[in-house]
Amino acid sequence: MRISEVAAKSGLSIDTIRYYEKSGLCPPIARGRDGTRQFTAENAEWLTLLSSLRDTGMPTKDMRHFAGLYQTGDATIPERKHLLLEHSRRLEARHETINRCKALLAHKLARYDRILGQSS
Amino acid sequence: MRISEVAAKSGLSIDTIRYYEKSGLCPPIARGRDGTRQFTAENAEWLTLLSSLRDTGMPTKDMRHFAGLYQTGDATIPERKHLLLEHSRRLEARHETINRCKALLAHKLARYDRILGQSS
DNA sequence: ATAGCGGGCTGGAGTAACTTCAGGTCAAGG
């Protein structure tokens, strides 16, 4: 698969994918004889997961750690599982944060409406 | 109110508060004769709102714009209302992103469990 | 066959939003 296809699939930008490879967040990608990256389906799936983790706020050092475990092999699955469970908990926290913000916005918007109502 | 109190209240770090003042994200804070910042209750409330908006992913240029409107006065309330409504929609999108990620994590975790179950 | 595309490559500079640091002021306590 070409880099542009993986970008479309994963939601990461082409530059970000190259950056991720350079900084060890994904395994080194095989190259064609012209130097272009040839992504396997597994590569693409991995980057899609990273994209999702990033978008939901996983710190990159965790991502880096996770990537290291992934490249080490199946023996690290218990630890990877632990990391993903931890992230699930972070998702709950984010969910809470969003709800609190929603409530705050509702409060502010109500106040704005009161002010606008008064002046008209 | 002292900066440390506002930091505790708002959830922003002391450094971030100073940075926000310097870059115009909050109105200039009054100073005591020793040069320390003396926050009003309104200042503190504003920073708390900014903290919440930041934590839920409002781009800082929007925050800057919003801050400009705030400092201009009540005439800008309709536009501020519009910005907050827009942010509400972004919150929904984030909510979706989190849910998609949850589903993905559940999928990965199930796969890990299958692998671990097999090998035991 | 050659000129112009489109897509990919690299190394390096630029950016956003903080964060950390060095060095200094001031008020209060022992």
Place this chain on the structure above:
DNA sequence: CCTTGACCTGAAGTTACTCCAGCCCGCTAT
């Protein structure tokens, strides 16, 4: 009087990208 703690400033450092200049390669229209 000296230290401690909270605060100040300007500047440098960090993270995670993002953009850019300059180059290669294969394709296709002339």
